[in-house]
Amino acid sequence: xxxxxxxxxxxxxxxxxxxxxxxxxxxxxxxxxxxxxxxxxxxxxxxxxxxxxxxxxxxxxxxxxxxxxxxxxxxxxxxxxxxxxxxxxxxxxxxxxxxxxxxxxxxxxxxxxxxxxxxxxxxxxxxxxxxxxxxxxxxxxxxxxxxxxxxxxxxxxxxxxxxxxxxxxxxxxxxxxxxxxxxxxxxxxxxxxxxxxxxxxxxxxxxxxxxxxxxxxxxxxxxxxxxxxxxxxxxxxxxxxxxxxxxxxxxxxxxxxxxxxxxxxxxxxxxxxxxxxxxxxxxxxxxxxxxxxxxxxxxxxxxxxxxxxxxxxxxxxxxxxxxxxxxxxxxxxxxxxxxxxxxxxxxxxxxxxxxxxxxxxxxxxxxxxxxxxxxxxxxxxxxxxxxxxxxxxxxxxxxxxxxxxxxxxx
Amino acid sequence: xxxxxxxxxxxxxxxxxxxxxxxxxxxxxxxxxxxxxxxxxxxxxxxxxxxxxxxxxxxxxxxxxxxxxxxxxxxxxxxxxxxxxxxxxxxxxxxxxxxxxxxxxxxxxxxxxxxxxxxxxxxxxxxxxxxxxxxxxxxxxxxxxxxxxxxxxxxxxxxxxxxxxxxxxxxxxxxxxxxxxxxxxxxxxxxxxxxxxxxxxxxxxxxxxxxxxxxxxxxxxxxxxxxxxxxxxxxxxxxxxxxxxxxxxxxxxxxxxxxxxxxxxxxxxxxxxxxxxxxxxxxxxxxxxxxxxxxxxxxxxxxxxxxxxxxxxxxxxxxxxxxxxxxxxxxxxxxxxxxxxxxxxxxxxxxxxxxxxxxxxxxxxxxxxxxxxxxxxxxxxxxxxxxxxxxxxxxxxxxxxxxxxxxxxx
Numbered sequence: 001x002x003x004x005x006x007x008x009x010x011x012x013x014x015x016x017x018x019x020x021x022x023x024x025x026x027x028x029x030x031x032x033x034x035x036x037x038x039x040x041x042x043x044x045x046x047x048x049x050x051x052x053x054x055x056x057x058x059x060x061x062x063x064x065x066x067x068x069x070x071x072x073x074x075x076x077x078x079x080x081x082x083x084x085x086x087x088x089x090x091x092x093x094x095x096x097x098x099x100x101x102x103x104x105x106x107x108x109x110x111x112x113x114x115x116x117x118x119x120x121x122x123x124x125x126x127x128x129x130x131x132x133x134x135x136x137x138x139x140x141x142x143x144x145x146x147x148x149x150x151x152x153x154x155x156x157x158x159x160x161x162x163x164x165x166x167x168x169x170x171x172x173x174x175x176x177x178x179x180x181x182x183x184x185x186x187x188x189x190x191x192x193x194x195x196x197x198x199x200x201x202x203x204x205x206x207x208x209x210x211x212x213x214x215x216x217x218x219x220x221x222x223x224x225x226x227x228x229x230x231x232x233x234x235x236x237x238x239x240x241x242x243x244x245x246x247x248x249x250x251x252x253x254x255x256x257x258x259x260x261x262x263x264x265x266x267x268x269x270x271x272x273x274x275x276x277x278x279x280x281x282x283x284x285x286x287x288x289x290x291x292x293x294x295x296x297x298x299x300x301x302x303x304x305x306x307x308x309x310x311x312x313x314x315x316x317x318x319x320x321x322x323x324x325x326x327x328x329x330x331x332x333x334x335x336x337x338x339x340x341x342x343x344x345x346x347x348x349x350x351x352x353x354x355x356x357x358x359x360x361x362x363x364x365x366x367x368x369x370x371x372x373x374x375x376x377x378x379x380x381x382x383x384x385x386x387x388x389x390x391x392x393x394x395x396x397x398x399x400x401x402x403x404x405x406x407x408x409x410x
Numbered sequence: 411x412x413x414x415x416x417x418x419x420x421x422x423x424x425x426x427x428x429x430x431x432x433x434x435x436x437x438x439x440x441x442x443x444x445x446x447x448x449x450x451x452x453x454x455x456x457x458x459x460x461x462x463x464x465x466x467x468x469x470x471x472x473x474x475x476x477x478x479x480x481x482x483x484x485x486x487x488x489x490x491x492x493x494x495x496x497x498x499x500x501x502x503x504x505x506x507x508x509x510x511x512x513x514x515x516x517x518x519x520x521x522x523x524x525x526x527x528x529x530x531x532x533x534x535x536x537x538x539x540x541x542x543x544x545x546x547x548x549x550x551x552x553x554x555x556x557x558x559x560x561x562x563x564x565x566x567x568x569x570x571x572x573x574x575x576x577x578x579x580x581x582x583x584x585x586x587x588x589x590x591x592x593x594x595x596x597x598x599x600x601x602x603x604x605x606x607x608x609x610x611x612x613x614x615x616x617x618x619x620x621x622x623x624x625x626x627x628x629x630x631x632x633x634x635x636x637x638x639x640x641x642x643x644x645x646x647x648x649x650x651x652x653x654x655x656x657x658x659x660x661x662x663x664x665x666x667x668x669x670x671x672x673x674x675x676x677x678x679x680x681x682x683x684x685x686x687x688x689x690x691x692x693x694x695x696x697x698x699x700x701x702x703x704x705x706x707x708x709x710x711x712x713x714x715x716x717x718x719x720x721x722x723x724x725x726x727x728x729x730x731x732x733x734x735x736x737x738x739x740x741x742x743x744x745x746x747x748x749x750x751x752x753x754x755x756x757x758x759x760x761x762x763x764x765x766x767x768x769x770x771x772x773x774x775x776x777x778x779x780x781x782x783x784x785x786x787x788x789x790x791x792x793x794x795x796x797x798x799x800x801x802x803x804x805x806x807x808x809x810x811x812x813x814x815x816x817x818x819x820x
Contacts, residue, residue, distance in 0.1 A: 036627045050791070053614055057788060059672050087644065087674070088604035090614045104674060106604060106717065108615045119672075148789040156794070163820050164631060165793040168624030168719055171608040172617070172790060194498035194516060198581040204463055204500045205518045207582070214578030217446045221574060234497065262469050262529075264497070264514060307516065309578055340750050378467060379558040380582060381460070383575040384566070410573050 007283035007290060009394050010318045010354055016280050017294050017301055017319075018326055025329040026182035032170045035162045037223060038180035039328040044155040046173050049146035053108055058141045061100040061122055061130055062113035065138040076123075076131040085110055100130055109142065116141035149173070159331025181328035184224045186320070187246025188215050191232045191239060191257045191267070192307060210309040210380060211256040215316055222321045223328060224252070234258065239270045247274070247300055251327055254320060257307025260291035267304035271295040285394060286354045288378060289315040309380045314356045314389075337409040339388070341370035345401045349392040358386035359407055370407050386410070417693035417700060419804050420728045420764055426690050427704050427711055427729075428736055435739040436592035442580045445572045447633060448590035449738040454565040458583050459556035463518055468551045471510040471532055471540055472523035475548040486533070486541040495520055510540055519552065526551035559583070569741025591738035594634045596730070597656030598625050601642045601649060601667045601677070602717060620719040620790060621666040628726050632734045634662070644668065649680045657684070657710055661737055664730060667717025670701035677714035681705040695804060696764045698788060699725040719790045724766045724799075747819040749798070751780035755811045759802040768796035769817055780817050796820070 008016070027041040056062060063079060071077035083093035084102035093101045093110040100117070101110030109116065115136040123131040149155065155173065156166060162180070170178065190212045198208045209231055216226035227250050232242045239258070246253045258267040261282075272278035275297035284292045288311035293304030301323050305312040341361060349355040359370040373386040388409040392399055399405060418426070437451040466472060473489060481487035493503035494512035503511045503520040510527070511520030519526065525546040533541040559565065565583065566576060572590070580588065600622045608618045619641055626636035637660050642652045649668070656663045668677040671692075682688035685707035694702045698721035703714030711733050715722040751771060759765040769780040783796040798819040802809055809815060 033623055033626065036630060051617065052612060057786070059670075085615075087602060088616050104672075105670075106602070106617070143786065143789070147786070148791045164624050164627035165719075165723055165790065165820065167627045168620040168723070169790045169794045171623045172620045172719075174608055174611070174618060176608050192497060192516070198584055198586050201584070202462060205495075206498050207461065207516070208584060210578040210582045213443055213581045214574050216443065217574035217577045220446060260469075260515075262514075309575075309582075313575055313578070337747050338749055376467070376553065376557070379553070380575065380579045381558045384579045410575065 007285045008281050010284050010286045013281040013284050013294055014319055014322060017296060017323065020277070020280070020296055021301060021326070022299055023326060023329070025327065027179045028182045029177050030180055032167055032176050032178055035167060035178055035180055036164065038162050039223070039330050040156050040158055040160045040162070041179045041181050041329060042158050044170070044175065044178060046149050046151060046153045046155050048173050049151045050148040050172055051143055051145060054145050055143045056103040056105060056107055056109060056116045056141060057143050058103075058116050058118045059105050060103055060117045060119040060141065061132070062095055062103040062109035062116050063100045063132070063136065064095060064097055064113060065115040065136050065140065067098060068115070068117060068132050068135040071132045071135045073133045076133045078125070079130055079132060080128055081130055082110060100132070114138045114142070157331070159329045161330060184252055184324050184327040185227050185250040186219045186224045186252045186254055186324065187227045187229050187250035188212050188219070189229045189232055189239070189242045189246055189253070189255045191234060191255060193234045195231050197231065211305070211307070211312045214309060214313050215254060215256065215305075218313065218316050218321070219324065222324045223330075224324045234264055234266065236266050236270065239266055240274060243270050243274055243302070247297060247302070251300060252320065252323060253297070253300065253302040254305060254316075255293075255303065256305040256312045259293045259304035259306050265291075268293045271297065271302050271304060275300075284315070285352055286315070286318065286356070287349075288356060289318075292319070294319065308378045310378050310383055313383060339368060339407050339409065341368040341405060341407050343390070343399055343401055343403045343405050344369050344371040346398065347372055347390070347392060348398040349396060351395060351397050354394050355392035357390045357392060358382050359388055359390050360385070361387050361407065370405055383410070417695045418691050419695045423691040423694050423704055424729055424732060427706060427733065430687070430690070430706055431711060431736070432709055433736060433739070435737065437589045438592045439587050440590055442577055442586050442588055445577060445588055445590055446574065448572050449633070449740050450566050450568055450570045450572070451589045451591050451739060452568050454580070454585065454588060456559050456561060456563045456565050456583050459561045460558040460582055461553055461555060464555055465553045466513040466515060466517055466519060466526045466551060467553050468513075468526050468528045469515050470513055470527045470529040470551065471542070472505055472513040472519035472526050473510045473542070473546065474505060474507055474523060475525040475546050475550065477508060478525075478527060478542050478545040481542045481545045483543045486543045488535070489540055489542060490538055491540050492520065510542075524548045524552070567741070569739045571740060594662055594734050594737040595637050595660040596629045596634045596662045596664055596734065597637045597639050597660035598622050598629070599639045599642055599649070599652045599656055599663070599665045601644060601665060603644045605641050607641065621715070621717070621722045624719060624723050625664060625666065625715075625726055628723065628731065629734070632731045633738060633740075634734045644674055644676065646676050646680065649676055650684060653680050653684055653712070657707060657712070661710060662730065662733060663707070663710065663712040664715060664726070665703075665713065666715040666722045669703045669714035669716050675701075678703045681707065681712050681714060685710075694725070695762055696725070696728065696766065697759075698766065699728075702729070704729065718788045720788050720793055723793060748816050749778060749819065751778040751815060751817050753800070753809055753811055753813045753815050754779050754781040756808065757782055757800070757802060758808040759806060761805060761807050764804050765802035767800045767802060768792050769798055769800050770795070771797050771817065780815055793820070
């Protein structure tokens with residue numbers, strides 16, 4: 001009976017792949033307004049400053065700060081109103097010593113003014129005169145030229161994933177187009193004589209394909225483009241043909257099923273035969289997902305995921321998703337989507353193996369509880385019924401009820 | 411000087427809107443493969459069971475469990491091999507007492523078998539005979555019919571946001587099309603005489619529009635469809651016209667700027683005049699974002715966000731995003747994207763006001779640290795330079811360095 005002799009910890013297996021991969025991120029120009037979620041391929045540098053002129057951060061009066069020194073409620077400073085700086089207009093109003101000009105939030109100061117008194121600290125005595133009841137320091141309530149961002153500043157670093165605020169900030173500088181990583185194309189092949197397309201009614205012994213669809217959606221979510229190649233039978237030549245087709249049109253190849261070591265399992269053979277260096281890892285120290293194949297084929301990563309839909313989905317998350325991110329040059333820490341909770345009961349594991357435990361979350365006395373989802377771990381509906389996953393680390397024999405755990409949300 | 415007399419806590423303001431809103435979610439049918447991120451508008455019920463037949467969960471031999479009782483390494487049970495149940499094929503092999511049939515992971519058992527012995531616990535003696543070295547209980551290594559999901563089971567509840575595993579699980583049942591909430595359309599109006607389009611070079615006193623773009627991207631991220639109406643000057647008739655245009659084509663109306671109480675601020679007036687009941691809230695106990703308008707116009711929610719891009723973005727997150735989710739009937743707890751960290755320094759606040767403090771995250775001695783981002787809080791680049799936000803609650807006067815805080819990631 002063949003066995004896995006050299007299972008590798010998932011992290012080592014992934015590093016083994018990425019360290020051998022020559023990453024050459026393809027770049028494409030997109031309108032900034034369509035760049036949400038895309039990843040920059042170079043530093044983006046500002047060619048202007050923001051704000052372009054000193055702006056008032058309050059409604060009130062622009063003044064020379066010196067003219068307000070010592071002003072109090074009982075002994076106000078009286079300034080003459082020289083006019084109003086309208087929004088969007090050039091400052092045609094001068095603020096000479098002893099003068100003030102009406103200023104609006106976001107607007108310019110009068111020429112010669114160096115601070116703004118909030119309207120709350122003024123009383124308009126008459127058309128010509130305003131009373132100032134608190135002093136301001138030079139620069140007070142003013143956003144200086146370039147205070148938000150300066151000329152030649154780095155706006156966004158290379159490898160940054162674009163968020164809504166980044167889009168607004170780029171548009172503020174007139175940067176209406178940016179270079180981002182092309183979405184990696186991921187070819188998906190589902191293998192197995194028992195598989196039929198979901199539109200069909202399976203005969204006894206047949207089942208509908210799940211992996212093509214779960215993996216395609218996960219590819220989209222990770223920022224890639226899924227390229228489904230279709231269903232392939234347990235036949236060496238057919239699988240080899242599908243692998244070659246997938247690799248021609250894509251950056252990454254994902255097989256599912258056939259990744260174990262029995263006579264029916266041909267993925268490792270197929271992936272090893274079609275290019276160099278071939279198989280890097282066969283077997284990872286992870287549950288579920290031990291029978292996993294990692295290969296590098298003429299500088300394109302290829303994966304043989306287990307046929308079980310839960311295992312395939314889990315291994316996708318620990319190996320394929322980070323590979324998609326690497327191909328895009330994604331540099332931000334992957335901190336998203338975790339919550340801290342207390343485990344509702346003991347979970348056993350094995351030292352030397354990383355375990356993936358699906359959980360549900362609920363609140364009890366204001367404490368977030370993670371409840372491991374019952375059911376055999378290889379049923380797709382255990383994933384549907386769970387909100388996230390707790391990872392039992394490689395060096396742990398299990399977790400105890402009441403332990404604080406980090407739940408990665410699906 | 412006009413003031414805000416009745417600022418409301420953000421949560422009350424939102425509840426005040428949602429409780430008055432008659433929600434009538436529009437439903438549309440989409441292919442399951444395109445439903446990622448969409449929200450179900452009804453319970454989805456299974457019309458089949460999964461698995462449709464008892465399946466082996468191991469490679470091995472299907473047997474009658476009784477025939478293996480008492481089998482050990484030293485005293486194995488010997489069974490005659492009656493054949494092999496091929497993947498995807500009907501079970502044409504019988505397993506009578508004293509017989510076993512080759513079984514594959516995911517495949518059927520031989521007819522009459524009630525358990526599977528793992529291949530690791532067998533030795534093939536010759537073509538005809540297999541040695542069993544451990545007993546199995548009835549049902550062992552078998553996934554029973556309907557064990558994953560039963561006929562008439564609820565597959566997904568109403569208000570569920572579709573994830574990759576849900577797509578696979580639906581396809582497994584042949585559910586290739588589902589009813590989801592239509593994406594709410596959100597009309598976006600940016601107001602202000604000083605605003606120009608990002609393609610233009612601003613003259614002194616002018617600035618490029620930011621809010622249309624930040625808000626549009628945030629709408630997309632929240633599951634809505636942004637409908638930009640364009641730039642509108644500080645003119646009552648023009649704003650009224652833009653509001654009416656926006657409402658005609660959309661489910662939600664979002665104004666930015668003009669939401670405060672000075673003479674230039676017309677949003678409240680405009681939103682109050684065009685439909686019933688009009689303004690619900692003017693002023694929220696939140697920093698940034700106090701000058702915010704919430705209105706309900708002939709059962710369509712309308713918001714007047716502050717003109718400052720940071721305030722507009724923050725208030726969008728606390729008011730507009732949950733409103734978009736409500737219109738879709740989204741029911742899942744919004745738990746995503748938070749991490750727990752320790753605050754790197756004191757943050758002062760005011761009791762009775764919720765504060766939104768942008769932070770960066772870094773690790774120090776294996777502890778995640780949240781470092782408040784320096785800079786005036788109303789500059790768009792403070793948001794670009796930060797990874798998330800810490801909320802100082804309404805009833806708190808501030809937070810201390812070293813406090814454990816929950817950071818909501820952007």
